[in-house]
Amino acid sequence: MKVKQAAKVQSKWIKTKILLQNSSIKPFIPDTRRWNEANLKQMIRDYKMIYIKPERGTYGNGVIRAEHKEGSYKYQLKEKVHNFDSFPAFYQSLSRTVGKRSYLIQKGIRLLKHSGRRFDIRVMVQNSPQGVWEATGIIGRLGQKGKIVTNYHSGGRPLAIGTLLQSHLGTAQQTRLTEELYALGVRIARQMNKTYPNIRQIGVDVGLDAGMTPWIIEVNTNPDPYIFNQLKDKSMYRKVMRYRRAAKGK
Numbered sequence: 001m002k003v004k005q006a007a008k009v010q011s012k013w014i015k016t017k018i019l020l021q022n023s024s025i026k027p028f029i030p031d032t033r034r035w036n037e038a039n040l041k042q043m044i045r046d047y048k049m050i051y052i053k054p055e056r057g058t059y060g061n062g063v064i065r066a067e068h069k070e071g072s073y074k075y076q077l078k079e080k081v082h083n084f085d086s087f088p089a090f091y092q093s094l095s096r097t098v099g100k101r102s103y104l105i106q107k108g109i110r111l112l113k114h115s116g117r118r119f120d121i122r123v124m125v126q127n128s129p130q131g132v133w134e135a136t137g138i139i140g141r142l143g144q145k146g147k148i149v150t151n152y153h154s155g156g157r158p159l160a161i162g163t164l165l166q167s168h169l170g171t172a173q174q175t176r177l178t179e180e181l182y183a184l185g186v187r188i189a190r191q192m193n194k195t196y197p198n199i200r201q202i203g204v205d206v207g208l209d210a211g212m213t214p215w216i217i218e219v220n221t222n223p224d225p226y227i228f229n230q231l232k233d234k235s236m237y238r239k240v241m242r243y244r245r246a247a248k249g250k
């Protein structure tokens with residue numbers, strides 16, 4: 001693949017293809033394909049729940065969650081739910097919403113919940129002042145009630161992962177999961193770095209399902225460091241900012 005100078009990589013499709021090249025990352029990537037009628041039909045049939053999102057979206061904008069149950073179909077964009085009793089009606093409405101924009105379809109992950117709201121996890125990985133990839137932070141993002149996205153800019157609330165995981169895992173298991181996510185994050189950073197030699201930090205959006213499988217929802221190459229400032233404990237925030245300053249000085 002051609003080497004790009006840009007530190008920001010926008011296409012979720014290109015990023016997914018880069019990660020799929022690594023067999024130790026591949027098992028954690030939900031099936032992702034381009035938006036078209038055939039892919040929609042097959043994926044909604046196989047997975048029952050899917051996410052449809054802009055190839056170059058941010059902040060959760062334009063993200064759609066679709067579900068198929070007992071012969072009926074529905075999708076949600078922002079707070080509005082649209083119901084259909086046939087696939088053609090469902091497809092037609094979605095295709096008007098998507099329009100001419102470039103969209104992807106991804107297997108939906110039934111995200112764990114905390115007080116009835118969905119949450120996912122952001123793992124921050126940065127190139128250290130010594131030039132080594134290191135996971136520097138982990139934080140949970142709790143979506144608003146009735147929302148299908150957890151992004152801070154869409155009303156999601158950054159919370160310590162211990163708060164979100166306490167009803168799902170014991171403390172020893174939480175530590176193990178964090179270590180696993182840190183190791184996965186570092187593998188992802190190294191893999192991205194092969195194609196993009198200039199990146200110095202990534203933020204990985206990870207979704208957990210009931211089986212505690214960490215699914216890679218998205219990799220951000222321009223992650224917001226300030227969400228870590230929302231935590232009472234400022235140690236992660238300080239480290240993230242210190243590594244950031246060091247990277248800028250290079």
Ligand SMILES: Nc1ncnc2c1ncn2[C@@H]1O[C@H](COP(=O)(O)OP(=O)(O)O)[C@@H](O)[C@H]1O
Binds near residue numbers: 061063149205207
């Ligand atoms: N396949 C999926 N399964 C479950 N939730 C998803 C999926 N894709 C996206 N989401 C939810 O939507 C949010 C935004 O999607 P994401 O792919 O990260 O796009 P953006 O660039 O807008 O942040 C995610 O943080 C997650 O809460």
Ligand SMILES: [Mg+2]
Binds near residue numbers: 059060
């Ligand atoms: Mg995201």
